Amino acid sequence: MTTTGPDNLPGDEPAPQRRATRRMRIAIVVATVTGIALIAVLAVVLLRDTGSEPGVAPPPSASATPTASARTTPTPSPTPSNTSPRPTTTVTPFAYQALWPFSSDAGAAAWQRSYRSGGHQPWHLDPEQTALSFTTGYLGFTEIDRVVSRSVSGNEAWIGIGYQAEGRLAHAATLHLVRISQGPDAPWEVVGTIDTTLTLDRPGTARP
Incomplete structure (x- = not known):
């Protein structure tokens, strides 16, 4: 069981x-x-x-061609404008009364052009020669033909003129000259005297 x-x-x-x-x-x-x-x-x-x-697509290979939107288009550089302002040259007016040999800045500039092209009248660049030409040529004082003193400071000059008397130089007057016009070849201009021996009444000397 x-x-x-x-x-x-x-x-x-x-x-x-x-x-x-x-x-x-x-x-x-x-x-x-x-x-x-x-x-x-x-x-x-x-x-x-x-x-x-x-669920993620594989990245494109390095050799894949970029699409048009991915390409970089070079930006053209701006063209310089031809309307830019040109530098202006400031011409300082002559501060004195022009006496001799030029009557204005324009006359001095005209001589500069002739001097640069052909060397015309180079004595305008020498304050002593300019002073003597003024007394002997313009004023007619042929006996006052000597330079007895000279002082030049920048664009201004003081030239003492005189004559030979008894074996010595006699002082007649001191002419004040100033460069007129612009540039390193600006000529000298007689603007007056600074003594009482030779007085210029016309035109009067105008100081700045």
């Missing part, structure tokens, strides 16, 4: 066999889950090694 109990019911497997079957099923489930997880990890690693991710 066979005795049955709770763990050995009719028609059932013995309890030890049922426990072994349950353990086997659990092991199969765990193995399946573990396999799926390993496959997923392997897929992610492979995708990363190939430089792409799921």
Whole structure:
């Protein structure tokens, strides 16, 4: 006679066999889950090694031709304007009353052009020669033909003129000269005297 109990019911497997079957099923489930997880990890690693991710398109290769919008168009440099203002030259008017040999800045500038082109009358550049030409030529004092003193400071000069008397030089007057016009070749102009021996009444000396 066979005795049955709770763990050995009719028609059932013995309890030890049922426990072994349950353990086997659990092991199969765990193995399946573990396999799926390993496959997923392997897929992610492979995708990363190939430089792409799921759902993301691979980047274009370096040899791809850029589109028209990506190309850089050089910007032309601005053309200099021809309407820019030209530098102006400021001409300072003559501050004295022009006496001799020029009557204005325009006359002095005309001599400068002739001198530059052909060396005409170079004595205009020498204050001593200009002073003597004034007394002997313009005034007619032919005996006053000597320079007895000279003082030049910038564009102004004071030339003492005189004559030979009893073996010595006698002082007659001191002429005041100023450069007229512009430039390094501006000529000398007699504008007056600074003594009482030779007085110029006309025209009067105008000081700045």
